[in-house]
Amino acid sequence: MKALILNGAKTEESVVNTLSSCLAKFLMEKNHEVNTTILRKEKILDCTGCHNCWKKTPGECTINDMGSELPKKVIQSDILLLLTPVTFGMYASELKRAIDRLSCPFTLPFFKRVNGETHNVQRYKRYPAMVAFGVLPSPDEESEHTFATLVARNCLNLHMTAVSAIVYSSDKPEAIREKISSTLSKAGVN
Amino acid sequence: MQKPTLATLLVGSPKGPNSTSNCLGTYLLERLQKNGVVTEKAYISRSLSSDKNRAEMLRLVDRSSLIILACPLYVDSLNAQTIEALELIAEHRKTRTDIGGKSFAVIINSGFPEAKQNNTAISVCHLFAKQVDFNWAGGLAMGAGAIIDGQPLAEIGVRARNQKRALEIAADALALEEPIPEKAIVLMSKLGIPKWLYLLIANQSGKHEAKKLGVTNKLYDQPYKPKKKANS
Numbered sequence: 001m002k003a004l005i006l007n008g009a010k011t012e013e014s015v016v017n018t019l020s021s022c023l024a025k026f027l028m029e030k031n032h033e034v035n036t037t038i039l040r041k042e043k044i045l046d047c048t049g050c051h052n053c054w055k056k057t058p059g060e061c062t063i064n065d066m067g068s069e070l071p072k073k074v075i076q077s078d079i080l081l082l083l084t085p086v087t088f089g090m091y092a093s094e095l096k097r098a099i100d101r102l103s104c105p106f107t108l109p110f111f112k113r114v115n116g117e118t119h120n121v122q123r124y125k126r127y128p129a130m131v132a133f134g135v136l137p138s139p140d141e142e143s144e145h146t147f148a149t150l151v152a153r154n155c156l157n158l159h160m161t162a163v164s165a166i167v168y169s170s171d172k173p174e175a176i177r178e179k180i181s182s183t184l185s186k187a188g189v190n
Numbered sequence: 191m192q193k194p195t196l197a198t199l200l201v202g203s204p205k206g207p208n209s210t211s212n213c214l215g216t217y218l219l220e221r222l223q224k225n226g227v228v229t230e231k232a233y234i235s236r237s238l239s240s241d242k243n244r245a246e247m248l249r250l251v252d253r254s255s256l257i258i259l260a261c262p263l264y265v266d267s268l269n270a271q272t273i274e275a276l277e278l279i280a281e282h283r284k285t286r287t288d289i290g291g292k293s294f295a296v297i298i299n300s301g302f303p304e305a306k307q308n309n310t311a312i313s314v315c316h317l318f319a320k321q322v323d324f325n326w327a328g329g330l331a332m333g334a335g336a337i338i339d340g341q342p343l344a345e346i347g348v349r350a351r352n353q354k355r356a357l358e359i360a361a362d363a364l365a366l367e368e369p370i371p372e373k374a375i376v377l378m379s380k381l382g383i384p385k386w387l388y389l390l391i392a393n394q395s396g397k398h399e400a401k402k403l404g405v406t407n408k409l410y411d412q413p414y415k416p417k418k419k420a421n422s
Contacts, residue, residue, distance in 0.1 A: 046235070046270050047264065054399075055400065056405065057405075059411045059412060088273075090273070093277055096269070109409075117307065146310065146314060157265060
């Protein structure tokens, strides 16, 4: 399987980098093809909400930067792995900037009803499975609940199956590996 | 009750002055002004564009006793620029212990007709307030933001009546340093036109725009669909 890791670490020292390395190693040991993008090192501008990817060039973002390549990278992967510090219960800005660039190119400018809610119609027949890992300094029930809710909501709006997990900065390498293994197993990645 | 000394609106939409977020926030500010509150406004996209502007935004936040964030829903939460601004404020607050109590309120709008789709974003803002020790003054969530579509609320008729009334009630409470009343939250979430009509217009406008731009036959394109491997 093709795995794409979006590493949303804010600094070189972040535990997110340790998690990213562990994850890549784990997947390669299982013979998956792994591609890692360290988001803070790339030129990714903010989505401006212009909706050109709906109206002018359907499915393609018109901003001239690496962010426009992300929808292609993601849709051509089998697993999308999101790694981020948990900031106020959500993705930190580095990762969110990348996710903001995916939503419109992945959907059509039409609405449909799903479980009593309105969502955009999907553009593609198949999307990768999403696995989101959030890093927190220590257990925080409210942040963890919000993070899990956000990932579950994204699964509806990005048309992906999604699983999330929290890693603590104090986790030992064995504990991180165990969390990676159980989370990927839940996502059907073996 | 003591009035806020300064209320600042932070507009999180990348569309800045032309955004629905700005229209909603400005209507609230105008009502606060009628209640005798001094107000300021900053556009987050501009505030993040240079070190000087970042410092200016942080100084403005330091001086304010009420901060109101108005932003659009982007993929179930706040847009990246708004998160970056909140991260900056949180970092800045760690270095300042001499700043008095502040209240924080939010207005979030999305294109989906169900206001409840903004709930996760409201939770995120609540967590931010808790983390930086701001008093949580409440969140207003609006669905079907396209009804406003960047027009000043005063120029919109009945279709924005619920939102206007909600913002008036919210401003009157905030001016007394009280949290946003539940009545305002409920009114803000009510659509000014029937849901079926909003969906019909939204779906038709997608097709109409495509026709106007000559891309009707490309509307359903899948430019990045993986190519099937040729049989060897």
